Amino acid sequence: MRKLHVISTGRQTPGQVAHIVRAIAPYVDVFHLREKHLAARDLYTLGQTLLLEADLPPYKLAINDRLDVAIALGAGTVHLAGHSLPPDIARRVAPDMRIGVSVHSLEEAQTAQAAGADYLLFGHVFPSGSKVGLAPRGIEALRTVADACTIPVLALGGITPAVLPDVIESGAMGAAVLSAVMDATQPAEITRQLYTILRQGVNDYDNI
Secondary structure (H helix, E strand, C coil): CCEEEEECCCCCCHHHHHHHHHHHHHHCCEEEECCCCCCHHHHHHHHHHHHHHCCCCHHHEEEECCHHHHHHHCCCEEEECCCCCCHHHHHHHCCCCEEEEEECCHHHHHHHHHCCCCEEEEECCCCCHHHCCCCCCCHHHHHHHHHHCCCCEEEECCCCCCCHHHHHHHCCCEEEECHHHHCCCCHHHHHHHHHHHHHCCCCCCCCC
């Protein structure tokens, strides 16, 4: 089944992040803590807050880049970037943890898959406010990556309810969203809309 990932932006306070997560938790398959400015101790503390006070179960929590913090929290997922540990190394350290990787090309996608990634975030697919001045890679590039990979590929960048039908038609197994949810005046409502649209299709994957 297609999955919805929501990613923190680094622009909200820890209290605001917890408030949003509490509201959207029923409609999110995975929530990513991507707070590059936080030290490990502070990231761990925020992760604990989400688990203990925001009704987010551990299997829905992803920690971006920091495998050590993900292990300490018992998070279900660690999500890696190009500068992070390679997925095969992360797998040695945390063999039971779900491992995702951000990719931007077919070559990167195939490399990450060969190294043992469980799923990929590919982007940015559509014009995005967080990527001003950078041309989107487009739906055909997403389709190419999704067709070439045997692990789930999720679309990232400029995701809104209006573009989700194109994402689904491309063969992607879901989508990841940042500002459309985290900066929304009604984050629970927009998350519910995205989740519902993605769930309308039938897929073979249940393990993202």
